[in-house]
Amino acid sequence: MPLFFFSLRFLFLSAIIPLLASIVLYRFDTFDPALLPSDALVYSTDSISPLINDQLLTGAEFIGAGLLNSPEDIAYHRDSGLIYTGCVDGWVKRVKALESVNDSVVEDWVNTGGRPLGIAFGLHGEVIVADAYKGLLNISDDGKKTELLTDEAEGVKFKLTDAVAVRDNGVLYFTDASYKYNLHHFAFDLWEGKPHGRLMSFDPITRTTRVLLRYRYFSNGISMSADQTHLVFCETPLRRCSKYYINEERVEVFIQSLPGYPDNIRYDGDGHYWIAMPSGVTMLWKLSFRYPFIRKLQGLAAKYGFDTMIFENAGVLQVDLDGKPIALYHDSKHSHVTSGVKIGKYLYCGNLVYSHILRLDLLKYPAQKRL
Ligand SMILES: *[C@@H]1O[C@H](CO)[C@@H](O)[C@H](O)[C@H]1NC(C)=O
Ligand SMILES: *[C@@H]1O[C@H](CO)[C@@H](O)[C@H](O)[C@H]1NC(C)=O
Numbered sequence: 001m002p003l004f005f006f007s008l009r010f011l012f013l014s015a016i017i018p019l020l021a022s023i024v025l026y027r028f029d030t031f032d033p034a035l036l037p038s039d040a041l042v043y044s045t046d047s048i049s050p051l052i053n054d055q056l057l058t059g060a061e062f063i064g065a066g067l068l069n070s071p072e073d074i075a076y077h078r079d080s081g082l083i084y085t086g087c088v089d090g091w092v093k094r095v096k097a098l099e100s101v102n103d104s105v106v107e108d109w110v111n112t113g114g115r116p117l118g119i120a121f122g123l124h125g126e127v128i129v130a131d132a133y134k135g136l137l138n139i140s141d142d143g144k145k146t147e148l149l150t151d152e153a154e155g156v157k158f159k160l161t162d163a164v165a166v167r168d169n170g171v172l173y174f175t176d177a178s179y180k181y182n183l184h185h186f187a188f189d190l191w192e193g194k195p196h197g198r199l200m201s202f203d204p205i206t207r208t209t210r211v212l213l214r215y216r217y218f219s220n221g222i223s224m225s226a227d228q229t230h231l232v233f234c235e236t237p238l239r240r241c242s243k244y245y246i247n248e249e250r251v252e253v254f255i256q257s258l259p260g261y262p263d264n265i266r267y268d269g270d271g272h273y274w275i276a277m278p279s280g281v282t283m284l285w286k287l288s289f290r291y292p293f294i295r296k297l298q299g300l301a302a303k304y305g306f307d308t309m310i311f312e313n314a315g316v317l318q319v320d321l322d323g324k325p326i327a328l329y330h331d332s333k334h335s336h337v338t339s340g341v342k343i344g345k346y347l348y349c350g351n352l353v354y355s356h357i358l359r360l361d362l363l364k365y366p367a368q369k370r371l
Contacts, residue, residue, distance in 0.1 A: 022300075031299045033292035034193045036217070040238040041290055043281065044257040049317060049325035051367035056315055056331035056349075059365045062356035063097050063348075067106040071357050073163065073264055074339045074350045075119040075127075083343075084109075084127060085350055085357065086116025092129060092139065095357065097348070110143045115183055118163030118222070118264070122204075123170045130164040130174050132183040136202055150202050150209040159196075160186060163264060165224040165231060167246070172202040173212075173231050175219040187302050187309050189218055190237050191288070191295040199233055199244060212244060213251065221264035221339075223273060226321065232273060234262035237289060241265060241275060241323065255323035260315065260330075261285070264339035264350070272326065273319050274340040278352060280313030280330065316340030316349060318367075327367035329360065 064071075071085035071093070083095040090112050096105040110127075116137075118130035125141035128149075135151025135158050149172070151158050158176040160183050165173045178196040181189040189196060197219030199212045213219075218236040225232065231244045232254050239258040242251050260277025267273050279285065288294050298308045314337035315330020329340070329347060339350035342362065349358040 025300060026296065029296070029300055029303075031188070031192065031296060031303075033191055033295040033299065035292055036193050036237060036289055039256065040217075040240070042257055043286070047255055047257045047259060047317075047325050048370075049319075049328040049367070050369065051327035052370050053327070053329045053365060053367040054331065055365075056329045056358075056360060057334055058331075059360060061101040061359045061361075062354075063101055063104050063359050064093075064095055064106040065356040068093060068095070068355055068357060070352050070354070071350045072117050072338045072352060073119050074266070074341055074348050074357065075121065076341060076343050076348075077121060083348065083357070084119050086112075086119055086129065086131075088115060090114060090116065092116050092119065092127065097343075097346075097357075097359065101359070110139050110146060112137060112139075112146060117161070117183075118174065120164045120166045120172075122166055122172075123168075128164050128166060128172055130161040132160050132162065135161050136164065136172065136174055149204070149207075153198065153200055153209040153211050160189075162220050163222045163233075165222045167224055168228055170204055172204070173199070173222060173224065174202065175199055175216075175222050175233060177218045177220055177236075186218075187307070188299055190309070191299040191302070193217075193237065193289070193292060193295060197235070199231070212249070220262060221266075221276070223265045223267045226267060226269075226271075232265055232323075234265055234275065236261045236263065239281070253323075255319055255325070258317065259328065260313070260317075263337075266339060266341035268342040270342070271321060272342070273321075273323075274342060274347075275317045275319060276315075276337045276340045276349065277317065277330075278314050278336045278338055279311035280315070282310065282312060284308075284310060311335035314351075316347065318342075329367060 070088040075084045114131040114133035127139040129137040136149040160177040162177040178189045180196040195215035197216035222233040240256040241254040260280040318327045336352040
């Protein structure tokens with residue numbers, strides 16, 4: 001066979017057929033990403049912190065190495081000094097973090113049978129868990145009883161219960177990141193770019209679940225304000241955290257144009273919130289969120305097993321009570337930081353992929369003035 005025909009056939013088989021197939025796939029696939037609100041596409045300098053440590057990994061210690069499977073959230077129990085964290089294998093683990101990392105102790109406490117994400121403490125010593133697959137759980141203080149509090153509102157089931165905060169009157173406030181996609185498929189929620197998230201409350205006395213806000217974009221971390229008047233919650237693809245005033249039922253921007261995609265937010269009891277960002281803003285994330293057709297391609301790729309969600313330059317932003325940035329701790333070589341909180345002189349970080357909790361001594365490795 002003349003070489004010419006051979007190469008034509010080769011070209012046809014190797015390039016044109018796959019190209020035609022992808023065009024057909026693209027056109028007829030029902031996955032239909034939307035434009036994001038325009039303020040999500042603003043990259044302003046307002047949220048640039050005056051202080052920075054861009055070498056989060058330098059000097060970092062790894063607590064519970066090998067014993068903590070993707071510890072997502074971190075909740076510090078002041079009375080016992082224990083850190084509670086939820087792992088991907090369903091375990092809520094308790095960590096006694098000591099000065100020497102190697103002497104730290106990890107205890108398998110309770111397995112929810114789901115995927116514990118957000119953790120908070122109830123008024124009577126119980127542990128409240130936002131379990132991605134199960135809903136909102138109440139674990140008794142002795143760990144012997146796990147009770148499902150709620151897993152639906154207004155007839156719509158939660159698909160991705162994400163984070164929880166407790167008010168001093170006992171009411172629980174929590175987020176469902178998506179009623180459409182579960183944790184395993186969360187990438188599709190981001191690629192689709194539609195608001196499937198809700199902010200809700202659960203009153204343990206009346207046992208009622210109330211929807212406070214609907215149509216939120218992947219509503220993720222949540223924290224109760226120090227004065228108990230409002231919540232602060234994060235919407236990941238919008239790079240924004242908002243305040244929700246509980247009595248007034250009013251929403252206000254807390255911080256926007258974040259340098260990354262916010263996950264959990266934690267109050268440290270000392271005038272600061274810590275906002276974890278599993279990834280910083282990259283060119284690919286920017287393009288994805290600007291152009292729905294790129295997200296459509298990414299969604300199609302994900303359907304066929306190709307992951308184009310790349311996390312890099314993860315970190316934690318410390319802000320004051322008004323949402324004003326104070327310090328950023330991050331590292332271009334680090335990813336998937338999902339939670340951060342200051343306990344004593346240390347910053348503790350949870351994550352989505354490693355088998356440890358990262359700890360940084362903030363006195364030894366402080367954030368410093370930007371050059
Ligand atoms: C802690 O354990 C790791 C791994 O076993 C070891 O490499 C390191 O030297 C230990 N550190 C201290 C301070 O003992
Ligand atoms: C959680 O369960 C315990 C009993 O194990 C109960 O005392 C407590 O009030 C419950 N908390 C909530 C928020 O329902």
